[in-house]
Amino acid sequence: MKSGYRIFWTDHALNELHNTIQYLQENWTTKELQNLATKIEEVISLISHNPYLFQVSGFKKNVRRVVIARHNSLYYQIKENQIEILSFFSHRQSLKKRKV
Numbered sequence: 001m002k003s004g005y006r007i008f009w010t011d012h013a014l015n016e017l018h019n020t021i022q023y024l025q026e027n028w029t030t031k032e033l034q035n036l037a038t039k040i041e042e043v044i045s046l047i048s049h050n051p052y053l054f055q056v057s058g059f060k061k062n063v064r065r066v067v068i069a070r071h072n073s074l075y076y077q078i079k080e081n082q083i084e085i086l087s088f089f090s091h092r093q094s095l096k097k098r099k100v
Helices: 011-027 030-049
Strands: 006-009 063-069 072-079 082-090
Touching (some): 006 011, 006 030, 011 030, 011 072, 011 082, 030 072
Parallel strands (some): 006 082
Antiparallel strands (some): 063 072
16 A cells, blocks of 8 residues: 655635635634644545545546535545645535536
């Protein structure tokens, strides 16, 4: 098993993450935000060491999905020895808005 895959966030995924954090800062406590940040870091570490750990998404077979929290999923794909984070999708949106 390969480990230590590099993680690359696309501009789209970073923008979604930024928008999610802005929304959550207005509606969540600092502790809840810290817990989410910890969960994101844990998932990124798991993906980096075992990118095949999480399920293949239901709409693209080369894209994988991991539920970060009840309200968010992270979509990524494996490209050689790099993990490309494609989307940090908020489940509060319509699935039609999902761009991966």
